Amino acid sequence: MLRTIVICTLGPENLSPDTILAMVQGGMNLAHLNMSHGEREGHGAAVGFVRDAAIQLGWLVGIMVDLSGPKIRVGELTAPIELERGKMVVLAPDDRVRPGEIPSTYHSLLGTPSMSPGRPTRCGWNISRELR
Incomplete structure (x- = not known):
């Protein structure tokens, strides 16, 4: 054996x-x-x-x-953003980002079941937050 x-x-x-x-x-x-x-x-x-x-x-x-999955990256921030518990975070396509939002290079992710309001989402290694 x-x-x-x-x-x-x-x-x-x-x-x-x-x-x-x-x-x-x-x-x-x-x-x-x-x-x-x-x-x-x-x-x-x-x-x-x-x-x-x-x-x-x-x-x-x-x-x-x-298998390789999608390459999801945070785009370049125009200014630092402090993440706080309970504070809403907005991920936006990097070509349509507004001040205070976090740009994402993976446009297809946004608005999918993987990134829906209220669903826990993993950001990086072992960091899990709930989207609201």
């Missing part, structure tokens, strides 16, 4: 059939691909190399994929 999973992130430095074969021989049993980095062709090649190595060795090797 397999008790340890050895996860290896694949990228440009180890993207060759020989290297991936050696990684599998060395114990990798789960290949990790981060779709936020690299190109579709490179990811496709990596999957092929992992499958080829697994077939060649007769071993099972899983593939784990991190």
Whole structure:
């Protein structure tokens, strides 16, 4: 029974059939691909190399994929904004922001179920606030 999973992130430095074969021989049993980095062709090649190595060795090797989500960023503030408990915060598309509002570079987010009034929203790591 397999008790340890050895996860290896694949990228440009180890993207060759020989290297991936050696990684599998060395114990990798789960290949990790981060779709936020690299190109579709490179990811496709990596999957092929992992499958080829697994077939060649007769071993099972899983593939784990991190899907890239939208790049949500706060735009440039014209002046500092102090966040206070209970105070309303307005996120606005950066091309239509008014003084006192926080510009967002991700225009499609605003007005969606993800950003609706009263719904807790995570801003950054482990910071959760309720929108009102």
